[in-house]
Amino acid sequence: MNDKKRLSIFLSAYLVLLVLLATAVGNVAAQGPGEKGPAAGMPSQIVGPLVGPTVNGTLDGSDPTFTRPDLSAAVTVNCASTWTPNPFGGGFYYEAHAFHVTNNSPIQIEVNAAGTTIGDTFLSVSCQPFNAAAPTVNGVITDDDDGAGYLSAITLADNVTLTPGKTYWAVITTYGVGDTGAYQLDFSDNVVLGVPPKKWAWSTNAGWINFAPTAPNGAFTDGVAVYPDHLEGYAWAENAGWIRLGTHTSGGAWTYANSSAADYGVNRNPTGGALSGYAWSSTSGWIKFDPTWLTLGIANTEGASVARANNAEATAQVTGSPTRLGPPSPVQRSAQELRALREAPSGNVVRDGSFELGTPNPFWTEASTNFGTPLCGPGCSSNSHTGLWFVWFGGAGPYEAGSVSQSVIIPYGQPATLSFWVSNVYCSGYDYDYLKVNLDGAPLWVTTAADPSCGAGYRQVTVDVSAYADDAAHLLEFKSEVFGGITIFFLDDVALDANYGVTVDGAGNFRGHAWSENLGWIKFSGTAGDNTPYQVQVRCVIDVNASGGVDIIDVQLVTSAFGLNVPAYDFNKDGAVNVSDIQFVANRWLVGC
Known part of the structure; x- marks a missing residue:
């Protein structure tokens, strides 16, 4: 090949290279918004393989x-x-x-x-x-x-x-x-x-209980898993060790229909989220999640009937002086005694509902226009329903306003009934003299000096307060005003019966109380004012995209894994995602966990 031909080939190759370079530079220069750059199509920059979820x-x-x-x-x-x-x-x-x-x-x-x-x-x-x-x-x-x-x-x-x-x-x-x-x-x-789990429950005797001790890669192997109809897995108590909520057997057959402390299993009502059944601690024994057998006896009712007794009766004659004596002598207590009373473990919603701790009362806030307190003690104990102390409203002659109030926390999602014993002792006949019951300022019940029950003695009144069962603090108040003349109301033995139990809503929030035979109460969901707030929230396992509900994307994700061994979508634990898993999540779409 002569030199001229070699030069021609070299120049041709050089021109081709220049054209390619010019084209590339032109493409970069002409790259518009959103267009691909020259780095597109390169190998992955990941340092792997990735072994997470x-x-x-x-x-x-x-x-x-x-x-x-x-x-x-x-x-x-x-x-x-x-x-x-x-x-x-x-x-x-x-x-x-x-x-x-x-x-x-x-x-x-x-x-x-x-x-x-x-x-x-x-x-x-x-x-x-x-x-x-x-x-x-x-x-x-x-x-x-x-x-x-x-x-x-x-x-x-x-x-x-x-x-x-x-x-x-x-x-x-x-x-x-x-x-x-x-x-x-x-x-x-x-x-x-x-989402990061809110994982802490509290036991007075066992301390903190962790409901998400480990959750590697989103698989609930050691923590607690929430299903529409049951819970499974383990919690960890810092002073009691592992607490077992249930398990599954091979093939996905669960046995969670437990009604006695004889087997593992915590059931969940798919509609309301209420829990039932038992967990097990090897050091602390059985833990019951619907301790409805522990109805709260808040006050001494001396075996009285809980049936409503507010029937109108003929007015009876009142004997003796209707004028109240002076204020009672204060009860003297040391700071240590008061602290012990306030911190004593109790299942009561209303504290000292029979007023037997006297005045100044460590639980009731007292007010009276003429006497400083409406509480009446040993000097007038013959007028109480039970015990020595009760509340005397009115009876002063001039205008008298009196009240007792207390902050109460009603367990979440459970039936709750307020009851108390009241007597319209002496009545002016005017309906503007009254005794009423308020909860958070809203009237629940009222009687007046024109009530035909005047003079009939004590009767028990019951009021459904289930609408307030939200684990939050509510102000319970008994308030009376008498506008001159003689009108007297007696109040005693206030009780608030509420069934403890635990519910888990569709977003995995635990609310309420469980009961351990050896540890006492286990409380979920701290309330405003707690020195150490706590709350348990564990994502429902069929909310696979963690959106807070069960939606079409959850169905799509499970369907896309059909035939694969994806533990997070294998709800029946049979080793592969199949039709039953897809049906399981699809049946809860729009209904929620």
Whole structure:
């Protein structure tokens, strides 16, 4: 080959190279908003394999849509994203998965090509709350193509270090508008699917009880699992060891219909969430979750009937002086005695309902216009219903206003009945002289000086207060006003009968009280004012996307794993996701856990 020919070939190759370079530079220079850059299609940047939880799902027309954010180079672990919307507008199918982290090591998330048919994905991580109407807010990181090919990944190089105990959202969508297909999300082993559990119950005698001691990779192997009709798994008491709520046998056959302390099993009513049955502690014995046999005897009623007794009777003659004597002598107590009274373990809702602790009373707030207190003691004990002390309203001659009140906490979700004994002793005949019962300022019951029961003696009144059974503090008040003349009302033996028990709502919140034969009461859900607030919330296992309810995405996720061994979706524990698992979650769609 002569030199001229060699030069010609060299120049041709050189020109081709220049054209290719010019084309590449031109493409980069001409790259519009949202278009792919030269790095797209590279191998995955994940350092793996990832051995944390896996989510298999499908994006299709049954999913919600949103306007996804545009790609941003910023990583804002403080949730202060300044993302902008993508240039294509709305219509992107998406699915969002809640998760939390066990430590502050960098996380990794990868769209795994092995389980993905979508050609081009887009992934973002946001802080709680994720709002599809404003997806550029609360963001941490976005990614387009750091996975294999055109798939997405959050890598170690991104250095996304999140805070344990907070909720985050992994949002999977597509690069192109309206694209559909299957996907597989793999997470690093410091990621746990679902919201962080609120895990602490309290036992006066056993201390803290952890209902989510471990939940590796979202599989409830050691913690407590909430199903629509039962609970299973283990809790851990710091001073009593493991507490076993139930187990399953091979093939998915559970035996949770327990009505006696003879076998493991905590049942759950799928409609109202009320629990029943027994857990077991090897050191503390049986724990009952519906201790309705422990009705709260709040006051001494001397075996009196609990039936309503408010029938009108003929007015009886009143003998003796209707004028009340002076205020009773105060009862003297040391600070140590008062502290012991207030801190004594008790199942009572109303404390000292028979008023036998006198005045000043450690539980009742007392007020009287003329006497300082409406409580009357040994000097007038012949007028009490039981014991030595009771409440005397009115009887002063001039205007008299009196009241006793107490803050009470009524166990959540259980039937509750307020009862008390009252006597219209002497009546002016005017209906503006009254005695009434208030709960949080709302009137529950009232009698007046025109009541035909005047002079008939004590009668028991019962009032249903189940509507207030929410584990919150409520102000119970007995209040009277007498506007001159002589009108007298007596009050004694106040009781609030409430059945203790535990309910678990559709979001996995535990409320109420359980009873241990050797540990006493175990309380769920702290109330305002507790020095050490506590609460138990364990995600329902069929809420697989941790949205707080059972929705179509849960059904899709379980269906997409059909035939696979995915423990989180294998509800009947038979080794594979099958039709029964799909039916199980589908039957609770829209109904809830």
